[in-house]
Amino acid sequence: MDYLYGLHIAYLTYFIGTASPGPANVAIMQISLEKGRLAGLTLAFGIITASIFWGTLAAFGLGAVLVKFPSMLQLLSIIGGVYMFWLSYNNCIKIINKKPLPEDTNKENKQENKKNKYYLQGLALHLTNPKAILVWSTTILLGTQNSTPNLYTLYLIVFVCAAMGISIFCGYALLFSNKLMTSFYKKIYKPFTLFVAIFFIGAGLTLFYKPVSALLF
Numbered sequence: 001m002d003y004l005y006g007l008h009i010a011y012l013t014y015f016i017g018t019a020s021p022g023p024a025n026v027a028i029m030q031i032s033l034e035k036g037r038l039a040g041l042t043l044a045f046g047i048i049t050a051s052i053f054w055g056t057l058a059a060f061g062l063g064a065v066l067v068k069f070p071s072m073l074q075l076l077s078i079i080g081g082v083y084m085f086w087l088s089y090n091n092c093i094k095i096i097n098k099k100p101l102p103e104d105t106n107k108e109n110k111q112e113n114k115k116n117k118y119y120l121q122g123l124a125l126h127l128t129n130p131k132a133i134l135v136w137s138t139t140i141l142l143g144t145q146n147s148t149p150n151l152y153t154l155y156l157i158v159f160v161c162a163a164m165g166i167s168i169f170c171g172y173a174l175l176f177s178n179k180l181m182t183s184f185y186k187k188i189y190k191p192f193t194l195f196v197a198i199f200f201i202g203a204g205l206t207l208f209y210k211p212v213s214a215l216l217f
Contacts, residue, residue: 073133
């Protein structure tokens, strides 16, 4: 029973940490609204790949090593902060240059030649996010605290959480790429782009100045 309780707490922790609004979810939301379903899903799969990477490292102790040495996490925070500022800059350029919204955001064939771009963008976004490490490390810790860690338990945690991550990130892409959402997005394109720019500035400043131990909250 203690074993199952620990797993349930771990799953709940990962779900809250992943489903709650953050840089990854906001990026998927914007790309899905602006570029369509294929682009949103491609970005999501880049994020999912990085998430599973961090989950695997955390399961085998490397995530805990990063947490144990804050200087390494601090360096990652700086890199992540710079990347957040770059994303904010790109959104500011759209507003300054008055870049128009594509006429049809759901023409998936137009995105075929940009799939690698969106995948790498999602990969970079999550690989430079120290919160992803802390969420996974906390999830692994909670899932094994009431039992002796073994490969079966670790595989179970990583597998179930990875499945949840796929559902959540792809769910964001599917939800915000439907015709109703993209039609509404055309009306609020500039205000929303400004909001995203400000959001990424805030995320970057948080990574620069917030204590590493508090990034999880």
